[in-house]
Amino acid sequence: MTRKTILLVEDNEDDVFALRRSLKKAQVANPVQVAEDGQKALDYLAGVGPYADREQYPLPRLVLLDLKLPYRNGMEVLAWIRQQRSLDALPVVILSGSDEARDHKNAAALGIHDYLVKPPSPDRILQVIESLGIYQSVGAG
Template sequence: MDKPAYTVLVAEDNPGDVLLVRRTLLKANFSHVLQIVVDGEAAIAYLAGEGDYADRARFPLPSLLLLDLKMPRKSGFDVLEWLQQQMVPRLAVVVLTTSTKNEDIERAYALGAKAYLVKPITLERFMKALETLELS
């Protein structure tokens, strides 16, 4: 059974990882609008609806944010800290990173991440994480 359509914002500076996320979502039969930003500053602008992302018809608020921690301009942690101060309705954040450091994992969860996945991710692990989220 297909899932309902929703918007996924991918904040990832590595084109290869973006491609893997796109393929994983396709394999999982998720109907979605996929939006890509390449750094934390653009992720914040998108979520705030500012600048190039002001048109919510073209750039709708996401239900899911797939967030890399290590990005240029602003990090994934900067984005998580910004989100804590905002009223972004029904946004689930899944961290996708290469970091296995306990302090990064603990900090991400403390800042509101709903799941923390270490790259490379498998379809099974990704699906298991998504199943625990209530996406709208």
């Protein structure tokens, strides 16, 4: 079975914990990799430095992206993703504490799949993952 990895780009440990808990409650078994800042997200996606090993750090099938990040903010990361031919179809879901219309509009202009306000419910996360066709359930082998 192909691993359908989710890349979570989030600098807040509490939010990482909450998302992992929501995924578990939704019985989502997809592997989750975490990049703690915008630059690490770019390095991961480009496969450079420690992320060059695609066996250990596979290209994700979904990016959950916070907007407020150190080094490079979420909009910069999203814009970079959309400039990469190899990644331009990669689904990106904004996962942010901000529900400002401006953030929604700017993210939509850069081609996001969805916009979730933290903390998203397990049902909402499951709905997004299923809509992308990458859902791996607990117990599936």
